[in-house]
Amino acid sequence: MSRPELQTPPELFYNDKMSKKYNSNSRMVGIQAEISDRCIELLNIPPGQSYFILDVGCGSGLSGEALEEAGHVWLGVDISRDMLDVANERETDFGDLCQHDMGTGLPFRPATFDGCISVSALQWLCYAQTSEQVAKTRLLRFFSSLYATLKRGSRAALQFYPDSTEQAVLISSCAARAGFTGGLVIDYPNSTKAKKYYLCLSFEHGYKTPAAKRAEPEGGAAAAKFDGGSRERRGHRGKPKKGKVAKTRNWVLAKKDQQRRQGRDVRDDNKFTGRKRKDKF
Amino acid sequence: MRLITHNMLKSNIKGVESGYPLGIEVVKMEEQELEFNPDFIRNMLAKLEWDAFRAAATALEAGGELPEEVTEEMKGDEEVLRRVHHALMEVHLVEGELVCPETGRKFPVRQGVPNMLLHEDEI
Ligand SMILES: C[S@@+](CC[C@H](N)C(=O)[O-])C[C@H]1O[C@@H](n2cnc3c(N)ncnc32)[C@H](O)[C@@H]1O
Numbered sequence: 521m522s523r524p525e526l527q528t529p530p531e532l533f534y535n536d537k538m539s540k541k542y543n544s545n546s547r548m549v550g551i552q553a554e555i556s557d558r559c560i561e562l563l564n565i566p567p568g569q570s571y572f573i574l575d576v577g578c579g580s581g582l583s584g585e586a587l588e589e590a591g592h593v594w595l596g597v598d599i600s601r602d603m604l605d606v607a608n609e610r611e612t613d614f615g616d617l618c619q620h621d622m623g624t625g626l627p628f629r630p631a632t633f634d635g636c637i638s639v640s641a642l643q644w645l646c647y648a649q650t651s652e653q654v655a656k657t658r659l660l661r662f663f664s665s666l667y668a669t670l671k672r673g674s675r676a677a678l679q680f681y682p683d684s685t686e687q688a689v690l691i692s693s694c695a696a697r698a699g700f701t702g703g704l705v706i707d708y709p710n711s712t713k714a715k716k717y718y719l720c721l722s723f724e725h726g727y728k729t730p731a732a733k734r735a736e737p738e739g740g741a742a743a744a745k746f747d748g749g750s751r752e753r754r755g756h757r758g759k760p761k762k763g764k765v766a767k768t769r770n771w772v773l774a775k776k777d778q779q780r781r782q783g784r785d786v787r788d789d790n791k792f793t794g795r796k797r798k799d800k801f
Numbered sequence: 802m803r804l805i806t807h808n809m810l811k812s813n814i815k816g817v818e819s820g821y822p823l824g825i826e827v828v829k830m831e832e833q834e835l836e837f838n839p840d841f842i843r844n845m846l847a848k849l850e851w852d853a854f855r856a857a858a859t860a861l862e863a864g865g866e867l868p869e870e871v872t873e874e875m876k877g878d879e880e881v882l883r884r885v886h887h888a889l890m891e892v893h894l895v896e897g898e899l900v901c902p903e904t905g906r907k908f909p910v911r912q913g914v915p916n917m918l919l920h921e922d923e924i
Contacts, residue, residue: 570841572805572848593841593890595806604914613835616806620917624924627813627917629821632848665813671848 523683525647534579534600543580543606552639555679555716556586559637562677562705562720562730565592571634574669575615576622576678577641581607584615587637595633597622598641623658625665635674636666642680642719646687659691663698666721676700676721688717695721707733712773802894802915804857808849810915812901812908814923822853823908824900825860831893835886842882845889846871854889863892 524533534542542548565571571592575583578596580603587594593614598604599621607617620627623645645662646655666676682688692704700721708714709732720729812820855867866884868875875881899908899915906923909916 570838570844572841572845593805595809599918601914601916605912608912608914616803617914618802618806618810618917619914621919624919625813627811627820628809629811629850632809634844669809 525644525683530644531600531602534603536602536605539580539600539602539606542603543582549582552582553586555639556583556637557590558707558716558733559583559639559677559679559718560586560590560592562718563635563637563675564730565590565635572632574626574628574633574636574666576626576636576638576666577644578607578617579603579639579641581610581612581615581617583637583639584612585610588612588614597626622662625661626669628665628669630668631671633670633674636670636676636678638676638678638680640679640681642678642691643682643687646683646690656690656694659694660697663695663700667698667700670723672723674723676702676719678719678721680717680719682717692719695719699723701725701727703729705729705732708735711735802910802913803890804854804861804863804892805845805889806915807857807894807899808854808889810899810917812903812906814901814904814906814919817901817903820901820903822850822856822902824902825857825894826898826900826907827861827894828898829894829896830861831895832891833893835890837883837886839879839882839886842886842889843876846876846885849889858888858892861888861892861894863888 527533563571563573569591573587573592573594575587575594575596578584578594578598579600581596584594584596584607595616595618596604596607597618597620598607599619601619604617604619607615618627622641645658670676680691682691688704695702701724702719702721705718705720707716707718714735807823807825810823812823814820849871851871855869858867867888868881893913894910895913897910899910900906901908
């Protein structure tokens with residue numbers, strides 16, 4: 521089974537059934553709340569301030585709930601009406617909703633929002649559903665419109681699930697081309713399960729991306745940096761090659777993690793995970 | 802949809818120049834009480850398109866008594882801030898249409914959620 525992004529457009533994948541299921545899976549709800557809190561933390565808002573925050577790919581409103589708890593007013597944008605209907609049923613006081621496809625550019629006038637978060641949605645832009653919807657064009661439209669609609673001096677923290685390093689680089693470089701400074705913060709880089717990518721964006725030149733959280737103190741460089749001023753190479757990257765994958769332990773762990781995210785029942789990892797089975801028993 | 806959202810929304814149909822502000826056709830509106838946060842309203846005053854806000858408040862019959870322009874004094878006037886709060890945060894367009902000022906294209910609002918999705922030939 522491959523990623524849902526490869527199979528169906530988001531508005532069909534997040535249909536009525538899926539939206540309700542998504543919202544009632546308590547494990548999923550916990551993870552999304554944790555990521556939302558981390559995004560809000562990464563915006564570095566002065567304590568006690570109540571800001572107007574854009575939530576891109578707001579889905580069923582879990583991230584909105586976190587924004588509200590942190591004292592902010594928010595506007596959630598999502599392409600799936602079914603997800604928005606679930607969000608609408610939630611008792612949120614300080615949020616509004618809007619149906620829109622971020623890949624066509626956000627429909628807001630300039631310098632309106634004090635910040636932006638996005639939880640587990642950005643990777644959807646990388647999968648073109650029709651020939652017109654080229655991933656890069658959609659990413660650029662999204663980031664340029666985000667750049668315009670954020671108040672100067674504000675920040676964005678966008679958590680997403682890249683399916684390859686190339687994809688993470690493509691997303692970051694499109695943000696840089698739109699004019700943002702910033703980079704990727706990778707929390708728990710050494711854990712297959714807990715590893716999370718946050719694209720942290722700012723208007724400041726010389727903005728230093730916040731420190732990543734790590735399970736173990738040692739480990740490789742977790743924050744990759746770029747600067748909007750120095751444009752990244754624009755070389756076209758083809759689709760990641762498909763074909764046979766060696767089912768290594770890491771591959772299996774990543775796969776299982778992916779299936780968990782889709783809300784499926786997956787066996788816990790242990791030391792046997794991904795080991796070759798004996799031919800005969 | 803609150804007026805705070807309406808104040809930010811524009812039509813981004815291909816070829817449209819500003820696409821702002823969106824006209825409002827009201828079918829159904831609702832009022833819902835919300836905690837008043839004067840600091841938030843003060844912050845928003847700097848960012849609101851005031852004329853669009855007043856026009857929208859009039860369309861929703863939510864603010865006959867809004868000042869003609871934003872002044873320094875009004876930031877310290879709780880009475881006025883509360884009126885802004887009411888029109889901005891407590892009045893909801895539940896059913897209706899948002900209308901692109903340049904093309905006349907209507908964006909439907911259903912159950913409080915505006916549908917700003919573009920058709921393929923509008924992108
Ligand atoms: C994994 S869900 C996350 C929802 C929510 N942020 C949360 O944490 O619970 C991804 C969401 O992204 C939305 N999405 C996907 N592509 C989108 C697009 N092009 N524009 C707007 N939203 C999109 C989907 O409809 C879905 O609700």
